Amino acid sequence: MFSTLKLALKNLRMALFPQHCAVCERRLAAGESHICAACTMNLPLTHYKAEPGNPLERMFWGKIPIVSANAYMHYHPNTRNAAIIKSLKYHNNPEIGIYLGRSMAKELADTDFFNNIDCIIPVPLAKKRERQRGYNQAKCVAQGIQQITGIPITDQHIRRSRNNPSQTTLQAHERQQNVANIFTLTTIPSLQHPLCNKHILLIDDVVTTGATIMACAELLATIPNLKISILCIAIAGHHGKGVPTTEE
Numbered sequence: 001m002f003s004t005l006k007l008a009l010k011n012l013r014m015a016l017f018p019q020h021c022a023v024c025e026r027r028l029a030a031g032e033s034h035i036c037a038a039c040t041m042n043l044p045l046t047h048y049k050a051e052p053g054n055p056l057e058r059m060f061w062g063k064i065p066i067v068s069a070n071a072y073m074h075y076h077p078n079t080r081n082a083a084i085i086k087s088l089k090y091h092n093n094p095e096i097g098i099y100l101g102r103s104m105a106k107e108l109a110d111t112d113f114f115n116n117i118d119c120i121i122p123v124p125l126a127k128k129r130e131r132q133r134g135y136n137q138a139k140c141v142a143q144g145i146q147q148i149t150g151i152p153i154t155d156q157h158i159r160r161s162r163n164n165p166s167q168t169t170l171q172a173h174e175r176q177q178n179v180a181n182i183f184t185l186t187t188i189p190s191l192q193h194p195l196c197n198k199h200i201l202l203i204d205d206v207v208t209t210g211a212t213i214m215a216c217a218e219l220l221a222t223i224p225n226l227k228i229s230i231l232c233i234a235i236a237g238h239h240g241k242g243v244p245t246t247e248e
């Protein structure tokens, strides 16, 4: 009875406020959510499935030890699919973050990616940016993942003191310096730290050079015996699938 009422209310809301596809902007049909069926078919998914040696994981090789890393899709700024990220970050659409988080978790459900993960930590935004946007988009993604996996979100252990200024014109090493010291731990990293001996899943939206998430992970890695896995919505740039035979 309750679910019938819920469905009726949902249909009423859809009729009064029709939803549109975040990619092609066509009106969504019944049963579609955020992205229409045609655009969903054409999403530039990486299909990494958290396989060891995938391009996101390789970004961290020799820099910080991580257990596993996965990116759900590719990101190319001048394509129609970039509208998904723009909608999440700039068009006040936290719900699409939750939707993506759910999709990402479902895609990995038949892998062992989520095994032994104790908690999810979204990469934090600086307070001012979060106030302006109204939400932290990485946390929305984390909420979607939590809904599917049941893994709790822990976001009180790390803060961001400032947002890195636009990185688009910087070289990789400049980006690294640009994000140095932007994160701080709220508790001293000791054997008594609540995250000591835990395996955390760090969540970000788009990873370009990995400088931001690396700065965040490096700091968290000062907590004794902490294990880190990484999951992001998208990886920018041109990356193929699978394990390379040689380093690029």
Ligand SMILES: [Zn+2]
Pocket (backbone or CB within 6 Å): 021, 022, 023, 024, 025, 026, 035, 036, 037, 038, 039, 040
């Ligand atoms: Zn569409």
